[in-house]
Amino acid sequence: MVEEKWQVSAAVILILGILIAFVLYVLFAPPSQVVSILGNFSSITNTSSIPVVPPNAYQINSYIGGIQNSSEMVFPFGSFSISYQGYNSSISENDITLTSSIFGSANYNLKFYGNSSDVYTLNINLSSVSGDPYIYVYLNGKVIYSGRAVVGQFSVPVSGVTDGQNVISIYNYMNGLALYQSFTINKLSLVQTRFVNLSVDKNIQIPTFLGLGSFYLEFTPIGYGNLNVYINNYNITSITSGSDTPQNITIPQSIINNIISSLKVNSNDVVMPVNFNIKFAISSQGKYVIVDNSLDYVIPSIPQKTVSIPFSIHAGSANYVVSLYVSSIPRSGYIEFSLSPSNTEFYIPASSLKTGDNILVEPASVFSGNIQNGNYTGIITLSSNGLVVPSYLYIYPV
Numbered sequence: 001m002v003e004e005k006w007q008v009s010a011a012v013i014l015i016l017g018i019l020i021a022f023v024l025y026v027l028f029a030p031p032s033q034v035v036s037i038l039g040n041f042s043s044i045t046n047t048s049s050i051p052v053v054p055p056n057a058y059q060i061n062s063y064i065g066g067i068q069n070s071s072e073m074v075f076p077f078g079s080f081s082i083s084y085q086g087y088n089s090s091i092s093e094n095d096i097t098l099t100s101s102i103f104g105s106a107n108y109n110l111k112f113y114g115n116s117s118d119v120y121t122l123n124i125n126l127s128s129v130s131g132d133p134y135i136y137v138y139l140n141g142k143v144i145y146s147g148r149a150v151v152g153q154f155s156v157p158v159s160g161v162t163d164g165q166n167v168i169s170i171y172n173y174m175n176g177l178a179l180y181q182s183f184t185i186n187k188l189s190l191v192q193t194r195f196v197n198l199s200v201d202k203n204i205q206i207p208t209f210l211g212l213g214s215f216y217l218e219f220t221p222i223g224y225g226n227l228n229v230y231i232n233n234y235n236i237t238s239i240t241s242g243s244d245t246p247q248n249i250t251i252p253q254s255i256i257n258n259i260i261s262s263l264k265v266n267s268n269d270v271v272m273p274v275n276f277n278i279k280f281a282i283s284s285q286g287k288y289v290i291v292d293n294s295l296d297y298v299i300p301s302i303p304q305k306t307v308s309i310p311f312s313i314h315a316g317s318a319n320y321v322v323s324l325y326v327s328s329i330p331r332s333g334y335i336e337f338s339l340s341p342s343n344t345e346f347y348i349p350a351s352s353l354k355t356g357d358n359i360l361v362e363p364a365s366v367f368s369g370n371i372q373n374g375n376y377t378g379i380i381t382l383s384s385n386g387l388v389v390p391s392y393l394y395i396y397p398v
Contacts, residue, residue, distance in 0.1 A: 057394040058309045062270045065384030066304035076294040084282035086193040098172035099182040107171040114166040119193040120158035131181030134173040149183040199281035207389045208274045211260040215251040216296040225286015230279040306383045312375045317397030322360045325391045333386020340379050342369030
């Protein structure tokens, strides 16, 4: 009985070992070997960045298919928060007694390294006063406060701070004919408030059809403060108070024209990548959470178009991998491959067409209608009943 249990356990361990070895082989084996094992399939890749084009791939600079009516592409980007907030630091001194008499006035100097873009406040707490003296406060030799010294706490805005070394001087000045007057500061603090603008930049690249169509920025701001939104350094909207109202902002055509004119593309290229730099920033103290964000592209009617690609691949393999990289799908539809001179066709169904690499395995007979110098040669024509933007076609033997 014990021996039977051991045999069952050994069988289970053996099966698990085979499964683990197979999974590791599929993960790390070359793609051509994996395709030959798994058969036809579609592989989806992350399209958040421009793909690395394989060597000997056929570049495609156009769309295939078309649309009779306008269509909308939505490019969402995640929620985020922005703020323009103050961060405080301070310098403090305790128990300073200043006296004045017929022989002169006492003073105390507080030196600090300043930043002209920051806000400064001097807090003074007088714990005792003898006589009726005046208290004067200077910044770099200029009076910023004067008044009778009274027990209690008060604050002095310190305006005019310069970049670099600064000096705040506090004087006790005689008032009247008294021979001796004094006051004691039991707490003196200089508070420095530094405002940090935590703006957010979003870079979005979208394929456009010669820049035709309309572009919109959608977002919902939740918070308070003066919010400014820029696209390619152009201020397209400002919000002066807190709101949670959805925004739909038309991107001016002048921005699109500037982008298109700066692109170094061939005039025959129909599909043009347009880069948008979207910046959210707050110009005064505040904070926002930005949600429901997207860049929307409304495409006008686009005429039907096919793309023909001359191919030349090494003859000799039984099967070939056809990898079509699709950068976007404005309107879903199938893709048809028509090959000449073999006069054969095959499809990627709309249900399995994905952005990224779409991989099919086809027999050599599909390509072998013509052979020259050891290569299968011919023309592949791509068409679609949708609107699809491919980037390249790559054919390689299994």
